[in-house]
Amino acid sequence: MNFGLLSLLIWLPIVAGIVCLLMGSNRIAAVRWVALIASLVTFVASLPLFTGFDSGTFAYQFVEKLPWIPAFESYYALGVDGIAMPLVILTTLMTIPVIIAAWTVVDSRPAQYYAAFLIMEGLMVGVFSATDALLFYFFWEAMLIPMFLIIGIWGGPRRVYATIKFFLYTFLGSVFMLAALIYMYVKAGDYSIATFQGMPLTLVEQRWIFFAFLLAFAVKVPMWPVHTWLPDAHVEAPTGGSVILAAIMLKMGGYGFLRFSLPITPDASRELDMLMIILSLVAIVYIGFVAMVQQDMKKLIAYSSVMHMGFVTLGAFIAFQILDNSGSITGAVLGMQGAMVQMISHGLISGALFLCVGVMYDRVHSREISAYGGVINRMPKFAVFMVLFALANTGLPATSGFVGEFLVIIASFKANFWYSFLAATSLILAAAYTLWLVKRVIFGPVANDHVAHMEDLNIREFIILFVLAVLVLLLGVWPQPLIGVMETSLHHLIDQMMIHKVPL
Amino acid sequence: MPHTDVTLASLVLALPEIYLTVMICAVLMVDVFAGPKRRGRSATFTQFTLVLGAAVTAFFSHPDQRTVIFDGLYVADELAWVLKLSGFLFVAFALLYSRTYLERRGILKGEYFVLVLTALLGVFVLASANSLLTLYVGVELLALSCYALVAFDRENGIAAESGMKYFVLSSLASGILVYGMSMIYGMTGTLSVDQLADTLRASPNLGVLLGVVFIVVAVAFKLGAVPFHMWLPDVYHGAPTTVTLFLSTAPKLAYFALAFRLLGQGLQGVVEDWSLMLAALAVLTLIVGNVVAIVQTNIKRMLAYSTVANIGFIVLGFVAGTPGGYSAALYYTLIYVLTALGSFGVVILASRKGFEADRLDDYKGLYKRDPLLAFIMMVLMFSTAGVPPFVGFWAKLRIIEELWATGHLWLVVLAIVTSVIGAFYYLRVIKLMYFDAPEEQPGTDRQTGVRMALGLNAAAVVILGLLPSPLIDLCARLISFR
8 A cells, every 4th residue: 555655745746846947938838738737646646545544543544754864863754644634635636726727827937836836735745744743844844935936926016025924924933833843852852743742741841832833833824813924925925826825824724733732732732722712713703804894805815714714723722621511522523523624625615715816816907896896797607606605605504614614613512602602703704794795796787897808717717616616515515524534533632632741 | 192203194194284285385386387377277276186185185084083193283083084075175166166256357366276275274274173272373374364365356445454354353363362272271281172171170260261261252253253243244245255255165164173172172171161151142143143134235244144143053052062062063064154155156156247246136136137046046045044945954953952952942042033033134135036126137157167066056955955864964973973
């Protein structure tokens, strides 16, 4: 079974990206095909992760282990469990629409554009599949470089401000995590994540490490109040950049909480879970209102992302209170499942919404809501998709957006009624801002000449939106395959969270 | 016991120095006979000397074990061997980058090559010094050659001024060094690094402590640690770019050796006294270096302050005061030199006759004018900022690791916060090259050979970043060799 599948998923896109770079923008027709084929092959190659996955065990699967830096006991060690595997597939999936969406749209330095996204894909798969903390950090930081260039080179008018803010914000968060990882290495003697999860740590140490992780992951998620880089980055990034940012990079924060914060510092997490819950609820309620008043479509979706990621952190950190109140492990697992489903579903929906905005932007070259109106008259096919994704974003039943939020809200009932009450306001707030957006942009009479000249979806745009729409609906009515693969791993995570790591 | 007599075996161990001394005379002769019309020959011959020297060092003078020769004045160990070997190689690359630059400006003179080689000889003496006297001789040989190098472009007023400044301040530091050494000698009665290591123990008397203070100040000055850094930006800025390039290569190795032989070996017994002093210097150095670099508009000055900031990291390695800390500092020094070599190489190639690309704004839109050069610079800048997958990340990681191992929590926090501040000005260079439109369209220097060397340099930064293990192991072995 083990033939280096994960390595293939990491290095194939990176090598393809380098090939694109070397071919250069003069042979752009060929470069496009190389990029497309590479991303398709990577996606197809990632499917055996799902089909060959043994959901009966929480152990890492598809493991690879080669010595990397013997002096640090650090290995090139890869493997996925039920938490990482869906995210890896999400990564390989979402790169394809990015490549297709850029087909005729990106005209400045296109080869480099494709190369950046392919290299990025490999690095992101690396982040999710590394089981060595140093390797994880290596990919985690390296990923900033292509994103920095993507926003800075192909972004909008304020791209330089946005990209430097993005880089420094995430860099600042990450270096504290690095310091924490090195501290644990010095104490434990190797860099394996499993060692860190098993090592005893005093409560004081756990608190420091927890806050170091919090800085790294909260910036990435992003949680209120360190979310301010995200609207800037999203607004200025090119369409592909926004898609990857929203669909995958934000998930790394949530993944980090599940892989590092909760199992490595369970006692500190238990102690500080109230902080995390409050921050999550602020993100859900307050950012919901902020999203309502946005004039810029991308900014609105960006704030909506912050709000929806609030469910991820909420679902993860209510587990302690559920366990304390009812001792119900299934209840805690429910919240975790909600968090995970929310990550995958938000990856699909926000990615699709950014693609939709990209479709309109390519035609009118404006992201202002006021520049549109009555798009449905000119683009009926597009309007169907846009309305579908908008409704999914509000958490309409039968879409994937419903499943995650519903699970988290149900679970939070077991913790505290007011949590679920506040979290449920999101259903109203999200509906309010999303439907208002749809009303102003899609419906009504044709607003101006630009809109009057919009052409409906071409075949490429149709295909990518269609595939995403099918997935959103499929996960909405039949989430069991997704929930099934992660169940054992999440149970194991809850077990790890219940261990007291403080040495007696 | 040290060998007291000069034997063939001991001469072979000192082969790099002997070879270099002979070749310096040979370069002088070649230059005289080549005459002003065929100055290029001296350059070629010097290149040949360096490459051959690297081969001679590599194949004939590898010490199998630590050997002290020449009445205890000279030590041949693997650390010195590696420092000499990398000295040859780094300087060979530096001269390769420099040659056309000098030619186009009419300052390709024989004395340039002779001075570079004598400075390198100073580096070698320092690398192998096992006595306070040898150390001092090495420091002076290196410093005197460097003063002359900085000012060797006689027509250039700024270069002369910075040469003068360098001379005055650096001589003062040399004076302080020898004063501190004399105090240590007075209190212990020995000049030998080995005997100092054996006799000096914790809680020394006031005389020794005073000597240590003077020595720390002098070492900090030579390295360029704040508040003894004032000479460094002026010299880096004022000197011809090729000289700046040279100054940031071999001399850095030498001053690492100076710090290690003096503090890490000779004064290891009083480590607790000097490591606190160094910690204070490191804090200042990291803050001042990184913050002041942000406001620079001249790239040479910016890189000078970036050097100061990097010196802060090297000093942090010494603060740890353990073999691990020294090996981290050695690793950091080697990586820093590798990266600085490339960065100044790019500055040289971006310039043309009559146009010094030394303002940051000269790099606007470099991507459009010269994609390869811009790409190399980007790799080097990300590496210096400490972003993986480039090697600069591992250098910073090693230092932080050793600080944790010795329990310096606040220094870890300071190191990581200042490296984020530092990331800002490295990113700005990338921003100028990639995100801004070019102001004008001056071509860059298209020298295929130099470009290949520069590409090799950047490739080393990437490959050592992906597979850092061999160099990390080597550095650990060199320090534990004793």
